[in-house]
Amino acid sequence: MGLKTFSGGVHPYEGKELAKDSVITEVLPKGVLVFPLSQHIGAPATPIVAVGDTVLKGQKIAEASGFVSSPIYSSVSGIVQKIEKHRVATGDMVESIFIESDDQFIEAGFTETEDVTKLSKDEIINKIKEAGVVGMGGAGFPTHVKLSPKEPDKIEYIIANCAECEPYLTADYRRMLENTDELVEGMKIILQLFPNAKGVFGVENNKMDCVSKLQERIANESRMEVCTLMTKYPQGGERQLIYAVTGRAINSKMLPADAGCIVDNVETIIAIYQAVKNGIPVMKRVSTVTGDAIEKPSNFLYSIGTPYQQLVDAAGLKTTPKKMISGGPMMGFSMFSLDIPTTKTSSSILCLSEDAVSENETIACINCGRCVEACPEKLIPSRLMKFSERNLLEDFEKWNGLECIECGSCSFVCPSKRQVAQSIKTTKKIVLAEKRKKAANK
DSSP: OOOBOOSSOBOOOOOGGGTTTOOEEEEOOOSEEEEESOOSSSSOOEEOOOTTOEEOBTOEEEEOOSSSOOOEEOSSOEEEEEEEEEEOTTSOEEEEEEEEEOSOOOBOOOOOOSOGGGSOHHHHHHHHHHTTOBOTTTTOOBHHHHTOOSOGGGOOEEEEEOOOOSTTOOHHHHHHHHSHHHHHHHHHHHHHHOTTOEEEEEEETTOHHHHHHHHHHTTTOTTEEEEEEOOOBTTTSHHHHHHHHHOOOOOTTOOGGGGTEEEEEHHHHHHHHHHHHHOOOSOEEEEEEESTTBSSOEEEEEETTOBHHHHHHHHOBSSOOSEEEESOTTTOEEESOSOOBOOTTOOEEEEESOOHHHHSOOOOOOOOOHHHHHOTTOOOHHHHHHHHHTTOHHHHHHTTGGGOOOOOHHHHHOTTOOOHHHHHHHHHHHHHHHHHHHHHHO
16 A cells, blocks of 8 residues: 555655754743744734743733633743844734743642543643744644534544655654654643543654654554655645545635644644643743754744754854745745744754855746645645736636645745745735625625
8 A cells, every 4th residue: 555645746855964963952031032922823922921021931921812812831930131122023013021030940739630531521632822822833823713513423534744845854753763752641631631532653764763763652542543645745735644544635715623622733743741730831932943054953942932053053053144034935935034933833954055045047938847746735836826916816826826725845946936825815805805895805
């Protein structure tokens, strides 16, 4: 039987050999940490501290301001310095809480749950909500919302996204090897919420050591299995992962729950375990610092709010990078400064000695069709780009432009070096904004 996968996709240089053998090490922050109030999809959190307040490590500093929102906790002890806007990795200016660390890391008290199996479903959901757990693979969707579908009895699969298909990233890989127990125990907690579901760990076949270790760990778990996936980008995309594991297809108008599935990232599932079992809120995560400009590519456990600069300093630079990316090279955000705070969704910082994209010369589309073959959503990206360039919004929507998952496969394979994905992504935002405007005026 062949490896599970999806149609389309690409095979970029993986780059994982740079950091894959680097065990997780902790980097303690120094100086001022910045905590943006929008580290998740939904309403920004509301500050519950004031300038001059003394805070403890693990103390809530911002409260969720709605159902689709998430609280934020300080990852250090210290003094609230100010509350004002600060730039984040996406380039936006976001209201943020600045805390000057006292370097003491004095913790607030955390309450451990002796027997997780005795918790009710509502108690589990509340612990996840209170801990500020969100989709830590990059989406940032509040996890308590994802785990509260309208019809929980119809959920048949809890899929752990262990694909880590983005080139260079190895944080999830190290988590699977070093924190196997926490990952499996986190899956058990989620399965308590869905009695009819099976837990599936979807792992690409370039991580067979993780496959073996997980299979060994869950040998006696009747409700869990490991699904070995073909190594291909974007195998870790939610729609692609669901199709590969279950054969079920979803589109932009559907939720995974509509296909009987819930998908959570490795880091998210471990955060669920820490929240429910140990009562520890989201204060830390593992991130990969890598690229050919990095002296010692590493996987760091860091305190959220730490500036990217401190993580790069901990790994060291071989040369001044010409390109710095928050996240992977396919879907990450290019940055012009490292004076940017890490957040719950910061999975990596990539420093490259060359900026290959800006150095490429763009020429006219040659209608070769490679973008069509690569598109995992079976779209015609070249045509969507033409609609984008001519501002033909109705045609863009008619040709299913809103189904684009912004994976960048089309730009990657384009022999003319056209920024197809960026053009489509921009037009998607315009179309969705127009739809919201029309809805508001009704």
